[in-house]
Structure formats: C-alpha cells, structure tokens
Amino acid sequence: MKLYSFLFLCFFYSAYAQQEAQYYQIINAISSDRLKDDVTTLANFGTRHTLSDTLSTQRGIGAARRWIKKQFDKISEDCQDCLEVFYQKNLVKKGSNSRIPFDVSVVNVVAVQRGTTFPNNYVIMSGDIDSRISDPNNYTDDAPGANDNATGMAGAIEAARVLSKYRFENSIVYVGLSGEEQGLFGGKGLAAFAKEKGWNIIGLINNDMIGNIRGVDGVIDNRSFRIFSEPTPPTETEQQRRARRYYGGEVDGNSRQLARYVHKTVQRYMPEMRPMMVYRLDRFGRGGHHRPFNDQGFAAIRIMETHENYTQQHQDIRTENGIRYGDRLEFVNFKYTQKLTAVNAISLAALANAPTAPKNVAIGGMVAPAATFRWDKVPGALGYKIYWRNTTSPTWDYSRSVGNVNSFTLEGIVVDNFFFGVAAIGKDGSESMVSFPSKIMR
Numbered sequence: 001m002k003l004y005s006f007l008f009l010c011f012f013y014s015a016y017a018q019q020e021a022q023y024y025q026i027i028n029a030i031s032s033d034r035l036k037d038d039v040t041t042l043a044n045f046g047t048r049h050t051l052s053d054t055l056s057t058q059r060g061i062g063a064a065r066r067w068i069k070k071q072f073d074k075i076s077e078d079c080q081d082c083l084e085v086f087y088q089k090n091l092v093k094k095g096s097n098s099r100i101p102f103d104v105s106v107v108n109v110v111a112v113q114r115g116t117t118f119p120n121n122y123v124i125m126s127g128d129i130d131s132r133i134s135d136p137n138n139y140t141d142d143a144p145g146a147n148d149n150a151t152g153m154a155g156a157i158e159a160a161r162v163l164s165k166y167r168f169e170n171s172i173v174y175v176g177l178s179g180e181e182q183g184l185f186g187g188k189g190l191a192a193f194a195k196e197k198g199w200n201i202i203g204l205i206n207n208d209m210i211g212n213i214r215g216v217d218g219v220i221d222n223r224s225f226r227i228f229s230e231p232t233p234p235t236e237t238e239q240q241r242r243a244r245r246y247y248g249g250e251v252d253g254n255s256r257q258l259a260r261y262v263h264k265t266v267q268r269y270m271p272e273m274r275p276m277m278v279y280r281l282d283r284f285g286r287g288g289h290h291r292p293f294n295d296q297g298f299a300a301i302r303i304m305e306t307h308e309n310y311t312q313q314h315q316d317i318r319t320e321n322g323i324r325y326g327d328r329l330e331f332v333n334f335k336y337t338q339k340l341t342a343v344n345a346i347s348l349a350a351l352a353n354a355p356t357a358p359k360n361v362a363i364g365g366m367v368a369p370a371a372t373f374r375w376d377k378v379p380g381a382l383g384y385k386i387y388w389r390n391t392t393s394p395t396w397d398y399s400r401s402v403g404n405v406n407s408f409t410l411e412g413i414v415v416d417n418f419f420f421g422v423a424a425i426g427k428d429g430s431e432s433m434v435s436f437p438s439k440i441m442r
C-alpha cells in the first residue's frame, strides 16, 4: 500500500471511530431524570387542551407553551445562542371541524439548530403540546396527558439539550406541535410554513406516546417500539402510480426509507432495543402529526411504544370497577422514554451529519445479467453505496460501496429478482437515506 493511501485510511478510520463514539456519548447523555422532571411539569399544567386558557401562568396551553419556549431559550443560552427559537402560529377558524367550537390560535414552539454547511436542509423531531380527555372538546377539566403526549414533547426538549452540544452539517429542528387532538392542525401549519419557506426536509420523526410499557393486554415490554411509515407518498402522480406496476416501489416511498434508516441506526447503536417497522401510515384508523407532513410529500414517520393502554389515553381521570383511568404521570416509564428519546437523537445526528440522498436515481438492466444505475451527485458526498434486497425483505440487506462516481453496473445481479437503491456517503462514513430509483434506463 502506498504511504498516502495508508495515511488516508488511518485518518478515515479514526474519524469514523470518533463519529461512532459520538453516537454512544449521545445515547448516554439522554437523562431519564430530566425527562421525568419535564413530563411532570407538563402534566402539572392541569390541562394543555388546545382550546384551554392561554393567560394563566399556572394552567392551560398558554402557560405550557411559554414554559416550553423558556426551555429552548435556556438550552440556547448554554450553547452560545445555537438555537433559533420562535412561535409558529396558525389561526384555525370556528367550525373547521366539530372539535373547533370557536376561533383558536394554534401555536407551535420551534427551535432550529442551524446546520453549519447546509442550513436549508432540515431534520425534524416533533412531539405534541396539547392533551385531551374523554370528550375531545372538554378544555377545562384535568387532562394531564402524561404519556400522550408530554413524553414526546419532553423527548424533543431533551434531544435539543444533548444535541446542542455538537455541530451538524444540516439543520435540526425540535418542535412542540399543538392542535393534534383537534385535527392535526399544528402539524398542518408547520408543514405549510416549511413548504412556503422552501425548507429541504430530509425527514420528520414524530413522537407520539413514547412512555408506556404496560399494555392493556397485560404484556410488559420495555425493549420494542414501533416505527410507522406509509408505503408511498400521497402526492405521487397518476403516472408514477402506473409506473410502479412495472418497475416496483409499492413499499419504497420516502417515508419508508426514513423508517428503514431509523431501524438500521438503532440496530447498530442500540442493539438492546427491538425496533418494529409497521408498514402503514399509523395505527388502524388513527392519526398523528407526521401525516400532515406526508400530505405535503415530505418523508415523515411516527415513533411509538408497542403496547398501548387504552384505559390511560383520552380518558377522564376516574376510578371505575377498580381500574384507574386517565393519562397519569404514575403510568409513564421514564427509562423507556429515555431509550426512545435516544433512538431519535442518534437518528437525527446521523441524518444531520450525512449528505442528502441522491436524486434522479435511474435503473436499468432488462434482459441482461447485470443491473445498471445512474444518479445525480450530491453536495458533500465523498462516495456512494448501492443497496439491494430480496423483494420480500423489509430491510436493505446487501450493499456495495462504489466510490465517488455517478453511475455503476452490478455485474451478475439480475434486476428482476431484487429491489435496489442508492445512498450517498459523507465524511466519517456518514450515510444518507436510500433513494429508490425514480427513472428507468433502457
């Protein structure tokens, strides 16, 4: 080996090891005590219902969002103003649906950690501010919403605390969304805001209920969690839909690639966890704040506990037949919330360190014993990797690094028998999400 290439390899591997060490540092820095403190504070606002009081300093969604903003401001102070913190507001008109009985200002709290090289690329972690009880329009009675969704909100604040100690090439956004229970209004507002501002969203990881380990069916499990992702974007054209019949892609939309990315990152750095990809937008007939981002064509997924307890969500606080109903603080497992917050933090860090996924990936190889690829080079990428998998596999099981090129032929691989994609590789071995081909070469 020539000396300079040896030196390059030494440098590459030490940078790579450094990056690996950073992920373990991040995982270890997420604190269950701080998560507990924050979930407790949020639950103690009495109710955080979207329609609740906004003037009190003690109770209601106004007090809650001011407190959240204060946390982000404090984190920013500790990192030489590394966060841009602001309210993003949307006026929702009376009668927009049956859960909006009067005009209401739906206010999200946003904190942007600006990327050093690609400030307009965004990775987003969201939780929800608002809560509810049995009657979705009861905005006065106690609705602690400890698990749904103070856990997701506290997770976003804690991720900001930990990740603000580092610098990333792409921007990271930590956000508390409001109006979720009334009809996903906060997410809708922020997705429209992002679209209007021309944000290049790499992906959004929405956290909704990341604190319950005791299922209503009696199962206790603090290791598995669910990653929900829709198969293909709802914004695809009729032409794209028709092309899928011939070239594939039914289970390979941008959100699904994000789900696989998180799955892979967790398997690698948190092997004690059991991520479970669920191949659907959300739970059967139910919704969450990643959906409005999907509606705009952005990659967005939902992270959630595996075992729900229905006597502890959207319930009036009461005891009936010996069952303690309600979304109470005592039911949250903070060690589990810590794990799922770490899942987010390393996924955000990995995406914020990496180049974006290649665009215009084209594939060919009909009636040939080889598969051919071409793609647009990505700013900041030092190389590319072709991934493939059996058509029945949920994960990208095979890969080959192909260097800093914009086309490649995999000899001996028959295009018919696999699904393929291309990822960009950045410095320190960071990797983008996988791009599924969007073009055909003949």
Ligand SMILES: [Zn+2]
Pocket: 148, 181, 314
């Ligand atoms: Zn809910």
